[in-house]
Amino acid sequence: MNNTINEMWTNVDRIGYIQPTYKKEYFLNIENHIIKTCAQYELTCKFNVSPLIGGVPPRDDITQVVNGLVNAIAYHDCMGGILVSTRNAEVNCRNFDHIFSNTHVDDSIISQMLEQIQDKYILEKQETTYDKVIFLPGSNLFHTVNWEKVEEALVDYPDVMIKLHPVMTDAAADKIKDKYRERIISQNVSGLHLLMNAKLIWTSYNSEFGMIAAMCKIPFGVISKWNDVFTMVYSPVYRHFKYKDVDHNYLVISKALASNRSGFVFPWQNDWKMKVETYFESVVNKFSTGLEYPYA
Numbered sequence: 428m429n430n431t432i433n434e435m436w437t438n439v440d441r442i443g444y445i446q447p448t449y450k451k452e453y454f455l456n457i458e459n460h461i462i463k464t465c466a467q468y469e470l471t472c473k474f475n476v477s478p479l480i481g482g483v484p485p486r487d488d489i490t491q492v493v494n495g496l497v498n499a500i501a502y503h504d505c506m507g508g509i510l511v512s513t514r515n516a517e518v519n520c521r522n523f524d525h526i527f528s529n530t531h532v533d534d535s536i537i538s539q540m541l542e543q544i545q546d547k548y549i550l551e552k553q554e555t556t557y558d559k560v561i562f563l564p565g566s567n568l569f570h571t572v573n574w575e576k577v578e579e580a581l582v583d584y585p586d587v588m589i590k591l592h593p594v595m596t597d598a599a600a601d602k603i604k605d606k607y608r609e610r611i612i613s614q615n616v617s618g619l620h621l622l623m624n625a626k627l628i629w630t631s632y633n634s635e636f637g638m639i640a641a642m643c644k645i646p647f648g649v650i651s652k653w654n655d656v657f658t659m660v661y662s663p664v665y666r667h668f669k670y671k672d673v674d675h676n677y678l679v680i681s682k683a684l685a686s687n688r689s690g691f692v693f694p695w696q697n698d699w700k701m702k703v704e705t706y707f708e709s710v711v712n713k714f715s716t717g718l719e720y721p722y723a
Contacts, residue, residue, distance in 0.1 A: 430473040432458050432504070445593050446549045449507060457509045457692055458502070460703050465500050468711050472500035477658040481517030486666045492521055492722060495714030503660050506635050507543050508693030511706050516657050518714050521722045523663040526686045527679060528721035534681040537642050543695055544639060548593045550617040556624035559587040560612070561650065564631045566592070566599030571655035572631065580629055580648070581610065587629075588612050590621060627671075632659040637668060638683075641676035 436451045465472040499514040512519045591614035604611050630636040632651040640647045656662040667679045683689050688709035692702045713723040
């Protein structure tokens with residue numbers, strides 16, 4: 428089984444015929460340092476995998492830690508960088524609880540992020556844009572979608588459009604097109620361009636777009652089922668977002684990206700190596716059972 432970006436991600440054939448914007452070499456120094464640091468802590472690590480244990484507490488839950496065990500690390504490509512996380516969903520959430528309990532806000536990273544962010548895949552940038560867009564996940568995650576929320580948005584906002592995810596089977600795409608017809612935007616169209624020109628969007632816990640919308644102060648809603656967010660790597664951040672509260676969401680993403688212990692690491696940062704090491708120091712064996720808010 429391939430467990431690294433280097434093994435499973437090539438620039439010409441990542442998933443079917445979809446080409447990623449970034450070449451794998453862009454991430455390899457960070458990946459190698461994550462693997463090296465995991466070895467020092469005697470932890471296993473894998474690329475692009477979900478949590479194994481723990482739960483995702485609701486927003487504002489400050490109960491004691493139930494399970495602080497960390498014996499494995501995951502990492503994902505995210506917004507042109509890497510998000511390092513443990514495979515314990517509760518530890519991931521409690522780590523971000525600590526970050527968000529800090530009253531200090533440094534939003535200087537936001538402008539840098541927005542200069543760097545690109546579409547994850549090479550897609551068409553069409554001229555037509557829309558005020559309201561629902562961004563669906565890939566068809567492999569359709570079971571996590573709350574389709575009632577999708578239907579409600581379509582009723583409440585007659586001008587809302589549905590953007591198909593670039594990674595989608597032909598059968599799934601045909602089914603959605605058949606049902607929603609003229610309200611569909613092709614999977615080949617740039618989602619980022621649509622997002623940047625929208626006034627209201629809906630997204631899912633597994634998508635970068637809610638975090639980008641938060642940076643841009645674009646209001647957004649979520650179409651994920653709560654009982655499935657355990658499997659989604661961005662849940663520790665998303666659970667702190669609020670529907671259409673752009674100022675609150677901006678503070679949340681500012682704190683997440685600026686913190687050295689968040690696991691967000693970007694190749695263009697001069698101190699990315701320190702950020703990897705600080706993340707490990709902050710989460711490994713720090714969240715003992717019974718620990719009280721703000722935890723560690």
